[in-house]
Amino acid sequence: MATGGCVVARWQPVLEQLVVERYPRLVSRARLVTGSVAEAEDLVQDALVATFSGRARLRSVEQAEAYVRRAIVTHSIDAGRRRAAEGRAMTRVAARPEPTAEVPVPGLTAEVEAALAGLPERERACVVLRHLEDQSVRETARLLRLSEGAVKRYTSDGVAALTAALGVAPPTSERTDVLEGRRTDA
Amino acid sequence: MRELDDVLAEAAQGREESLDALRPAPGRLAATVAGVRRRRTRRHLIEAAVTVPLVAALVVGGWVLGGSRLGTLPPVDGPIATADLVAAPAIPGLPDRFLMPDGLLDRTGPGWVLATYAAPDPDQPDQNLDAVLLVSPDDVVFQVALLHHADLASPTRPAGYSAEMTIDAWHPGSASAQVTVLTYQAGDPGNDSRQARTLDLNTGELGDAVSDTSGPAPDGALWLGYAGDTPMWGSSDSTLVLDTAEGPVDTGVPASPQGLAVSPDDRDVLASNRVVEVATGAVLGSLPPRDGPNGYCATLGWWDARSVLLECGDQDWVTGALVTGAGAANDLRLVAVPIDGLDGSGTVLGDLGSALLNPYGAVRLEDGALAVSGAAKDASGQYVQGAFLVHADGSMTPLAPVDARSDLTGVTVRAAGSRFVVARSSYSPATGIESAELTAYDASGGSPRVLLALPQPDGASADQSRSAGVTSWILAP
Numbered sequence: 001m002a003t004g005g006c007v008v009a010r011w012q013p014v015l016e017q018l019v020v021e022r023y024p025r026l027v028s029r030a031r032l033v034t035g036s037v038a039e040a041e042d043l044v045q046d047a048l049v050a051t052f053s054g055r056a057r058l059r060s061v062e063q064a065e066a067y068v069r070r071a072i073v074t075h076s077i078d079a080g081r082r083r084a085a086e087g088r089a090m091t092r093v094a095a096r097p098e099p100t101a102e103v104p105v106p107g108l109t110a111e112v113e114a115a116l117a118g119l120p121e122r123e124r125a126c127v128v129l130r131h132l133e134d135q136s137v138r139e140t141a142r143l144l145r146l147s148e149g150a151v152k153r154y155t156s157d158g159v160a161a162l163t164a165a166l167g168v169a170p171p172t173s174e175r176t177d178v179l180e181g182r183r184t185d186a
Numbered sequence: 187m188r189e190l191d192d193v194l195a196e197a198a199q200g201r202e203e204s205l206d207a208l209r210p211a212p213g214r215l216a217a218t219v220a221g222v223r224r225r226r227t228r229r230h231l232i233e234a235a236v237t238v239p240l241v242a243a244l245v246v247g248g249w250v251l252g253g254s255r256l257g258t259l260p261p262v263d264g265p266i267a268t269a270d271l272v273a274a275p276a277i278p279g280l281p282d283r284f285l286m287p288d289g290l291l292d293r294t295g296p297g298w299v300l301a302t303y304a305a306p307d308p309d310q311p312d313q314n315l316d317a318v319l320l321v322s323p324d325d326v327v328f329q330v331a332l333l334h335h336a337d338l339a340s341p342t343r344p345a346g347y348s349a350e351m352t353i354d355a356w357h358p359g360s361a362s363a364q365v366t367v368l369t370y371q372a373g374d375p376g377n378d379s380r381q382a383r384t385l386d387l388n389t390g391e392l393g394d395a396v397s398d399t400s401g402p403a404p405d406g407a408l409w410l411g412y413a414g415d416t417p418m419w420g421s422s423d424s425t426l427v428l429d430t431a432e433g434p435v436d437t438g439v440p441a442s443p444q445g446l447a448v449s450p451d452d453r454d455v456l457a458s459n460r461v462v463e464v465a466t467g468a469v470l471g472s473l474p475p476r477d478g479p480n481g482y483c484a485t486l487g488w489w490d491a492r493s494v495l496l497e498c499g500d501q502d503w504v505t506g507a508l509v510t511g512a513g514a515a516n517d518l519r520l521v522a523v524p525i526d527g528l529d530g531s532g533t534v535l536g537d538l539g540s541a542l543l544n545p546y547g548a549v550r551l552e553d554g555a556l557a558v559s560g561a562a563k564d565a566s567g568q569y570v571q572g573a574f575l576v577h578a579d580g581s582m583t584p585l586a587p588v589d590a591r592s593d594l595t596g597v598t599v600r601a602a603g604s605r606f607v608v609a610r611s612s613y614s615p616a617t618g619i620e621s622a623e624l625t626a627y628d629a630s631g632g633s634p635r636v637l638l639a640l641p642q643p644d645g646a647s648a649d650q651s652r653s654a655g656v657t658s659w660i661l662a663p
Contacts, residue, residue: 012219019215028202032194037205045214049221105204112197132194162190169187 011052018064019048029069032116032132033076033124047071069133073125074143115165122146123158130155131171265324274329279305279641279654280317286328290320291387294358294662297323297602300330300387301638301659302353304621310336314654316351318363318387321637323605325626331390338367338392351392352658354382354411361387363660364412382411410441413464414452426457428467435467451491454525459485461494461525471528479531480521486547489522489535495548496521496532520548520556520576548576549601551629557585557606559597573599573608573627585627585634598622600661604629607637607661621655 018026023044030040030047051067105113116124125144129135130151140155141148159170210218271284280303299321307315316338318330338349349369356363367381384393410418410426417429418441426441427434440458447456448464455462459473473494476482481498489495499518523532535548535556548558556576562584575583585608598609606629611622624637640655 011222015219015222016215019210019218023210024205024208025202027208028198028205031201031205032198037208041210041214045218045221048218052222106200108193109197109200109204112193113201128194131191132198159190166190166193167187168193169189171189171191 014061014064015048015052018061018068021061022065026065026068026072029128029132030072030076032113033073033121033128035117043072043076044068046075050075070129070135070143073128073133077121077125077144111166115162118165119158119161120154123154123161126151126154127158127162131159266322266326268326271326277305277308277315277317281319281327281638283317283319283327283329286320286330290328291330291361292359294320296358296662297605298358298662299607299624299637299659300353300356300363300662301624302351302657303638303655304350304657305641305654307334307336310334313348314350316657318353318385318390319638320387321624325635325637327638330387331385333390333392338369350657351385353385353660354658356387356660356662358662363387365392366411367392382417410446411448413448413455416452416464418446418455426455426462428455428462428464430465430467432466437462437467437469439469447485447487449488449491453491456485456488456494461528470525473528474523474530479529480523481519483521486520489548489550492526493522493524493532495535496523520558546597547599549599549606551575551601551604551606555629557599557601557608557627557629558582559599559608572610573597601629602661602663605661607659609656609659612640612655621657622659624656624659 026044026047027037027040030043031037034040034043047068048071051064051071116127119127122144126140126146129140129143130137135143137148137151137155140146141151144151146154162168163170268284271287274283274285276282299319301319301321303317303319304314305317307313313334313336315335316333318333320328320330322328333351335349338351349367351365351367354364354366363385365383365385367383369381385391386393410420412418413428419427419429419434420441421427421436424440426437426439426446428437437457439460439462449455453464454470455464456473461470461472462468463470473485473496474480474483476484480496481500483496483498486495486497497518498521520535521532522535523530546559548556551557557573558576559573562572562574562582573585575585577583598611600607605626607624607626609622609624621640623640626635626637638656638659
């Protein structure tokens with residue numbers, strides 16, 4: 001009889017170390033793509049489960065953090081749909097942790113979070129992956145299951161909305177992509 | 187004027203500083219670990235279903251298993267003529283298939299595939315069903331049974347619970363399969379239950395539960411499966427219990443459904459890096475330490491009946507530290523270690539260099555090549571998962587289709603003679619279902635053939651295309 005399962009539970013110490021050492025950073029990244037710290041914590045939990053359930057080799061806490069941060073953004077798109085699907089089944093709430101209260105943040109942070117919240121979810125995800133997580137157009141397309149042209153369009157539209165709302169300049173790198181995106185549209 | 191990138195980074199930093207004292211609420215980390223275990227267990231159901239020799243009759247707790255008939259007709263030899271077959275009624279989400287003619291099960295042999303395929307239940311919009319499908323070596327798909335998830339859940343469960351069924355074991359020629367019925371509530375992994383049952387493949391009826399282990403109970407036991415004809419359980423302390431001919435033996439070895447591997451001859455079990463003799467429950471030995479004579483290693487499973495397959499490198503996978511003076515960080519080797527000499531070095535089967543980043547498992551083919559599932563870099567340097575042929579000279583050939591989907595969660599390969607089948611699985615967060623598509627290859631050449639594909643997207647959403655597919659499968663050796 002042949003079986004193929006992995007025998008060593010090698011993921012658990014990395015997961016636990018990641019949560020102990022990097023929890024505030026992960027939640028802060030998730031807060032950028034959700035509406036509250038409580039939702040951000042749920043999203044971090046989803047991203048941790050997704051990341052550590054997969055087959056990617058997580059060789060260190062640093063590497064695991066990078067995976068989870070990307071998963072946070074990609075799962076922010078799935079989260080609404082999933083919770084709708086689970087809606088009825090989530091009636092049992094006794095085991096759920098108390099939501100974390102919101103805490104004051106610097107004015108700039110609040111402004112940016114509000115501006116991001118005003119974007120459609122795919123635009124928001126593209127902007128965060130491209131301009132906060134430094135992912136390439138190709139990698140962003142792969143992570144979000146979008147075409148590269150769609151990533152360019154979502155990103156350029158999101159950047160345009162954010163720069164207008166915040167009164168800042170678009171990133172230098174984006175100017176090229178925006179032009180490429182417009183050419184794709186033409 | 188400031189640039190957007192700088193402002194985004196500063197905003198993230200500001201939020202992080204405001205949350206500096208934040209720690210996960212009590213129970214959240216445990217819930218996360220439980221969630222990972224559950225997902226891995228589901229994946230394991232796709233990856234680790236097995237075939238077992240059919241025994242005349244196996245008595246477990248007074249209940250008879252395996253009482254099905256052995257085939258009396260010769261195995262089907264050659265292509266199946268489909269002209270006289272009756273098409274099964276179309277159900278959205280299920281592949282095209284024929285109704286199973288009488289007597290076909292008796293004539294199945296090596297190379298046949300038995301699988302469960304989940305799809306939305308047309309009669310109950312909020313529920314899925316499991317189709318049990320039989321695929322011939324020439325790729326004809328038959329419908330064996332349809333099981334509605336709504337009917338699978340234990341009647342003692344409150345509303346809101348879902349259920350699904352997976353196949354654990356089947357022998358070609360038999361009209362009976364060993365299955366697991368998993369009952370769960372979304373978002374509450376602590377209350378999963380797993381029932382071991384048999385499925386009559388002729389009638390589609392489930393036998394009584396061999397076990398009903400509903401969550402952690404003081405004297406609870408977790409159904410783990412069979413090693414040959416020996417039932418395996420997890421004790422309330424999560425240690426491996428073997429129900430031997432001399433009675434239950436608690437081996438004291440920690441075990442979980444996704445952490446067990448039974449040797450090809452059913453004599454031994456790998457659990458928590460230890461080798462346990464099935465007949466007695468005795469611990470025969472432990473695998474070499476992670477940073478032992480073969481380097482930093484992880485266990486992939488059994489290589490043959492007397493040796494275990496490891497993937498080894500020169501980097502500590504927890505700390506990321508590279509052993510001084512050793513090779514490059516990503517260079518990996520496949521190493522077979524005999525279980526009668528566990529302290530020593532093993533035999534290097536393939537030096538994979540840095541091309542294969544993360545092997546998941548390997549099977550040996552008739553021509554001596556290895557079919558390896560795992561993650562690798564493609565020609566453009568992208569990280570892709572798939573199956574690869576590793577030849578005797580160490581060269582590697584990717585097996586089309588190489589899949590770069592970000593939601594691909596696993597690749598499994600099994601062999602029956604020169605034929606081998608690859609399952610590429612993915613997870614749908616919308617449905618909570620881990621499902622796969624099956625592709626068959628022939629080591630002697632020819633084009634790959636998709637046996638059971640994922641449903642085609644209907645355009646509503648990308649996730650819908652992942653909402654169903656193969657959830658467990660057997661390739662008859």
